[in-house]
Amino acid sequence: MFSLAAALYEECTRKQEVRVPILGLANAGKTTLLEQAKSLFPSDLPPMPLRSIRPTIGMNIGRLTVDGAVLLAWDVGGQMESLWPSYYDGAHALVFVVDASDNATFPRVAEALARVLAHRAVSDRRVLLVANKQDLPGALSASAVREGVVAPAAAMAARGPPPVRGGGRSPSEESSAGPSPTAAPARAVAAAVPGAAEVAFAERVRTVEASALAGEGVKEAVRWLVGEAVKAAEEASAAAA
Numbered sequence: 449m450f451s452l453a454a455a456l457y458e459e460c461t462r463k464q465e466v467r468v469p470i471l472g473l474a475n476a477g478k479t480t481l482l483e484q485a486k487s488l489f490p491s492d493l494p495p496m497p498l499r500s501i502r503p504t505i506g507m508n509i510g511r512l513t514v515d516g517a518v519l520l521a522w523d524v525g526g527q528m529e530s531l532w533p534s535y536y537d538g539a540h541a542l543v544f545v546v547d548a549s550d551n552a553t554f555p556r557v558a559e560a561l562a563r564v565l566a567h568r569a570v571s572d573r574r575v576l577l578v579a580n581k582q583d584l585p586g587a588l589s590a591s592a593v594r595e596g597v598v599a600p601a602a603a604m605a606a607r608g609p610p611p612v613r614g615g616g617r618s619p620s621e622e623s624s625a626g627p628s629p630t631a632a633p634a635r636a637v638a639a640a641v642p643g644a645a646e647v648a649f650a651e652r653v654r655t656v657e658a659s660a661l662a663g664e665g666v667k668e669a670v671r672w673l674v675g676e677a678v679k680a681a682e683e684a685s686a687a688a689a
């Protein structure tokens with residue numbers, strides 16, 4: 449009797465665990481976002497000092513408690529996009545971080561986002577797109593990032609996204625490299641009336657403004673993310689039952 453009651457108690461109090469990869473090009477602010485989130489929510493590990501964060505080789509893990517659920521976040525190094533799909537299985541939602549102050553990278557960001565949106569393993573998952581670095585002068589708003597990144601990404605995802613390009617360039621090389629050869633067609637397609645597939649891709653993405661460094665917008669964004677991830681996890685358990 450006691451063990452039945454204990455099992456029931458454990459079942460009722462067990463926290464839903466959700467898994468979320470944090471993706472985006474190198475230097476977007478993924479690790480800063482994760483470490484900032486660790487300072488805003490209860491976390492298994494203490495946050496790193498934000499100013500001591502270095503480019504991620506491999507990945508970092510965060511385990512946070514958010515609104516009664518456990519968020520397991522994998523912050524994957526932006527230099528290794530070819531490895532991102534290994535984090536898609538079992539993902540309940542995704543985060544995609546964009547440096548909103550560096551629009552020279554937007555064509556390459558849109559391509560990477562298109563590949564995420566079109567990937568079969570996460571085709572029904574919501575994406576939190578963080579328009580990061582809002583504390584910097586010239587950072588673009590959420591609506592400008594939707595126009596410059598999400599709309600072309602949705603158009604590319606609908607057509608079949610381009611393959612991953614080799615040899616990740618540094619942000620400074622990126623800025624001087626000029627627009628991607630795919631940027632003009634992407635803009636042309638985005639300007640056309642969007643088809644149903646394109647609209648569906650775009651609707652999976654919620655774009656929010658944040659400064660991971662200053663902590664602005666992070667708490668609300670993480671709470672929305674976990675709410676969506678919990679819904680996806682519950683739907684997956686109901687389908688499996």
Ligand SMILES: Nc1nc2c(ncn2[C@@H]2O[C@H](COP(=O)(O)OP(=O)(O)OP(=O)(O)O)[C@@H](O)[C@H]2O)c(=O)[nH]1
Nearest residue numbers: 474475476477478479480503504526581659660661
């Ligand atoms: N001003 C400003 N700088 C930021 C913000 N977020 C991150 N940074 C800076 O951007 C640089 C890159 O941040 P990271 O968090 O290491 O970026 P990342 O996306 O994890 O990069 P990789 O690990 O190389 O993929 C660092 O110098 C951060 O301090 C922000 O909101 N505002």
Ligand SMILES: [Mg+2]
Nearest residue numbers: 478479503504
């Ligand atoms: Mg990093």
